[in-house]
Amino acid sequence: MISLQNQIVLITGASSGIGTACARVLAGAGAKLILAARRLERLQQLADALNKDFNTEIYLLQLDVRDRAAVESAISSLPSSWSEIDILINNAGLSRGLDKLHEGHFEDWEEMIDTNIKGLLYLTRYVVPGMVKRDRGHVVNIGSIAGHQTYPNGNVYCGTKAAVKAISEGLKQDLLGTSIRVSSVDPGMVETEFSEVRFHGDNERAKKVYQGVTPLTPDDVADVIFFCVTRSPHVNINEIVLMPVDQASATLVNRRS
Numbered sequence: 023m024i025s026l027q028n029q030i031v032l033i034t035g036a037s038s039g040i041g042t043a044c045a046r047v048l049a050g051a052g053a054k055l056i057l058a059a060r061r062l063e064r065l066q067q068l069a070d071a072l073n074k075d076f077n078t079e080i081y082l083l084q085l086d087v088r089d090r091a092a093v094e095s096a097i098s099s100l101p102s103s104w105s106e107i108d109i110l111i112n113n114a115g116l117s118r119g120l121d122k123l124h125e126g127h128f129e130d131w132e133e134m135i136d137t138n139i140k141g142l143l144y145l146t147r148y149v150v151p152g153m154v155k156r157d158r159g160h161v162v163n164i165g166s167i168a169g170h171q172t173y174p175n176g177n178v179y180c181g182t183k184a185a186v187k188a189i190s191e192g193l194k195q196d197l198l199g200t201s202i203r204v205s206s207v208d209p210g211m212v213e214t215e216f217s218e219v220r221f222h223g224d225n226e227r228a229k230k231v232y233q234g235v236t237p238l239t240p241d242d243v244a245d246v247i248f249f250c251v252t253r254s255p256h257v258n259i260n261e262i263v264l265m266p267v268d269q270a271s272a273t274l275v276n277r278r279s
């Protein structure tokens with residue numbers, strides 16, 4: 023197991039759910055954190071808590087990953103003490119809607135594609151060259167069971183996560199010959215703000231997604247990410263699919279009520 027003490031970790035989507043849990047676990051292990059998301063206030067609250075609990079050094083980035091120029095400027099203007107990123111966690115992502123493809127909404131598709139695919143690509147494109155130069159680094163992409171199995175009405179979201187799976191594989195291939203590691207962590211159902219966002223703030227509908235099941239928690243996923251980034255330097259965890267015991271596939275869920 024390698025130490026994360028003073029390693030610089032950039033986490034996108036750190037203002038909620040899996041990203042926040044990840045920040046907490048990595049802060050506990052002594053990492054220095056660059057926390058990125060659009061909601062700066064949330065990031066500030068998280069930074070205050072981590073600072074209090076772990077004395078963590080934190081740099082905040084208010085960033086919309088869909089904005090390529092903003093991503094380029096954010097990465098290129100990091101202070102020198104923060105610029106040598108050791109671990110990039112491409113976690114920012116979302117689903118919008120659960121509609122038949124032929125009835126889907128263009129703006130939902132564009133938001134998912136721009137965030138889940140293009141945003142992840144922009145971060146990767148601007149951060150990985152520094153890793154290559156230093157011959158050191160690790161990219162962790164958050165995929166999904168949705169990238170392995172398409173489910174009814176999941177169409178475009180599943181397509182974006184299938185793209186993340188392909189991009190993770192491609193990045194690993196293209197980095198062969200370097201010391202940089204690439205992992206994809208692909209959860210099933212995790213209770214976060216994910217469903218509220220999918221249903222555009224319809225909390226009643228969002229709650230029903232987790233009704234009668236014990237879903238994964240964001241901490242469960244953070245624990246797996248921690249495992250990936252702490253293996254010996256010669257070990258690459260390519261892909262981990264994790265699900266609640268109550269879930270057997272993207273569509274097969276055991277509900278007690």
Ligand code: NDP
Nearest residue numbers: 035037038039040059060061086087114115212214215216
């Ligand atoms: P949350 O909605 O709780 O968190 C999503 C995070 O992504 C937020 O911090 C949000 O920050 C950030 N984000 C969204 N859009 C952008 C953007 N344009 N620019 C920057 N940040 C953005 O959901 P989860 O924690 O569940 O989601 C995290 C990842 O996990 C996603 O990639 C999701 O697809 C994946 N996933 C989730 C599963 C689940 O069941 N929950 C299962 C499998 C995978 P802000 O709004 O402040 O910008």
Ligand code: 8X3
Nearest residue numbers: 166167168210211272
């Ligand atoms: C989130 C899990 O099954 O709702 O990626 O797509 S699922």
